[in-house]
Amino acid sequence: MTEITNTKNVDLIIHNVHLMTMDEDLEQAYGLRVNSAVAINNGKITWLGNSNDIEQFTANSIVDGQDQYLSPGLIDCHTHLVFAGSRANEFEQRLNGVSYEEISRQGGGILSTVNATRAASEDTLYQFAKQRTSALINEGVTTLEIKSGYGLDLATERKMLRVARKLPTELACNVQTTFLGAHALPAEFKGKADEYIDLICDEMLPAIAQEELADAVDGFCEGIGFSPEQMQKVFDKARELNLPVKLHAEQLSDLSGAELVANYQGLSADHLEYLSEQSIKAMRDSNTVAVLLPGAFYTLSETKRPPIDQLRKHGVDIAIGSDFNPGSSPICSLKLMLHMACTLFKLTPEEAIAGITRNAAKALGLKTKGTIQVGQDADLCLWNISQPAELAYTFGVNPLTHVWLAGKQSI
Ligand code: DI6
Numbered sequence: 001m002t003e004i005t006n007t008k009n010v011d012l013i014i015h016n017v018h019l020m021t022m023d024e025d026l027e028q029a030y031g032l033r034v035n036s037a038v039a040i041n042n043g044k045i046t047w048l049g050n051s052n053d054i055e056q057f058t059a060n061s062i063v064d065g066q067d068q069y070l071s072p073g074l075i076d077c078h079t080h081l082v083f084a085g086s087r088a089n090e091f092e093q094r095l096n097g098v099s100y101e102e103i104s105r106q107g108g109g110i111l112s113t114v115n116a117t118r119a120a121s122e123d124t125l126y127q128f129a130k131q132r133t134s135a136l137i138n139e140g141v142t143t144l145e146i147k148s149g150y151g152l153d154l155a156t157e158r159k160m161l162r163v164a165r166k167l168p169t170e171l172a173c174n175v176q177t178t179f180l181g182a183h184a185l186p187a188e189f190k191g192k193a194d195e196y197i198d199l200i201c202d203e204m205l206p207a208i209a210q211e212e213l214a215d216a217v218d219g220f221c222e223g224i225g226f227s228p229e230q231m232q233k234v235f236d237k238a239r240e241l242n243l244p245v246k247l248h249a250e251q252l253s254d255l256s257g258a259e260l261v262a263n264y265q266g267l268s269a270d271h272l273e274y275l276s277e278q279s280i281k282a283m284r285d286s287n288t289v290a291v292l293l294p295g296a297f298y299t300l301s302e303t304k305r306p307p308i309d310q311l312r313k314h315g316v317d318i319a320i321g322s323d324f325n326p327g328s329s330p331i332c333s334l335k336l337m338l339h340m341a342c343t344l345f346k347l348t349p350e351e352a353i354a355g356i357t358r359n360a361a362k363a364l365g366l367k368t369k370g371t372i373q374v375g376q377d378a379d380l381c382l383w384n385i386s387q388p389a390e391l392a393y394t395f396g397v398n399p400l401t402h403v404w405l406a407g408k409q410s411i
């Protein structure tokens with residue numbers, strides 16, 4: 001078996017497990033290796049092989065996995081979980097027949113959360129975010145992405161990103177942050193969208209980049225968001241500052257936002273219900289991941305599914321995110337998204353699980369996460385299940401028994 005360490009003394013051995021490696025080079029579904037073991041040293045996977053071959057090691061800690069399944073730590077590659085306030089009133093309005101877009105045009109929607117988030121103290125925001133992140137962690141999430149975008153002014157966008165950056169100091173998780181200044185037009189810029197885009201490019205983005213508060217840049221390209229031309233300006237600035245880009249695209253209509261972000265070698269295009277084949281080809285050519293968000297599809301009672309067959313046909317990688325936010329996806333569960341990716345979007349359980357591991361890592365540009373392979377970070381989940389598909393099949397029971405983050409047991 002592959003070995004990259006000279007020493008046979010390691011920090012941790014987990015044996016007697018079935019490995020869902022999610023390694024795409026292995027032929028078995030889920031990259032499955034039954035009756036296996038992994039060795040972990042300095043937070044990395046240093047060996048994997050047959051459970052009978054662990055005698056060659058001495059380890060500070062040995063865990064008997066008792067025939068359970070070991071998967072990569074789960075990755076939620078799209079959340080908006082730093083926010084204040086509730087939008088239950090809009091939930092009620094929608095069920096009384098007012099659409100998501102109408103609510104937004106009337107000054108509710110994202111702008112209502114912006115008001116609450118601007119008014120909240122950093123500590124209040126942090127406490128809410130901590131509670132939500134804990135909920136994800138308890139289901140096996142070890143890495144999550146968090147977007148700003150409910151500040152829409154520099155001070156509040158910075159406040160949100162600082163909150164996101166602080167979470168891993170108290171919780172066992174990795175956080176990737178994304179600057180989403182171009183999420184909506186703030187009320188004080190009504191009728192002056194281009195001026196707001198200039199503010200993002202000239203002041204907000206350079207300040208955020210200088211403070212290293214964001215790992216990527218995102219926007220909402222939509223009739224109720226920003227036009228492709230406006231997003232292009234933001235992407236040009238991001239490129240100048242060496243920040244990768246991604247985009248909320250084709251959620252409610254087709255503006256070819258996915259093609260635009262692909263032209264900037266974007267990490268991902270997200271939502272994509274109204275995605276065209278032309279944009280799919282552009283995504284394929286730039287390795288831009290398709291991030292599908294079944295929570296928003298479900299909450300908004302959308303009926304048009306993302307073009308899954310076309311994405312498959314062109315070999316575009318598919319990831320799944322929770323999009324957890326107070327408006328279109330008030331569901332803080334990646335496990336439920338896994339289930340809904342199958343039931344609503346008809347992904348196979350293997351595709352859906354790849355969507356919250358290997359492909360979610362790609363969507364975040366993380367090369368050392370999302371699979372169980374030698375050299376990868378030892379972010380791992382142990383599941384008391386009888387087969388991999390069970391992770392997607394049930395919801396409401398939690399089969400998670402152990403989690404390791406960089407080789408340290410956290411659950
Ligand atoms: N699309 C979404 O689904 C979220 N943001 C976006 O651009 C929704 C944000 C919200 O309604 O608060």
Ligand code: FE
Nearest residue numbers: 078080248323
């Ligand atoms: Fe979103």
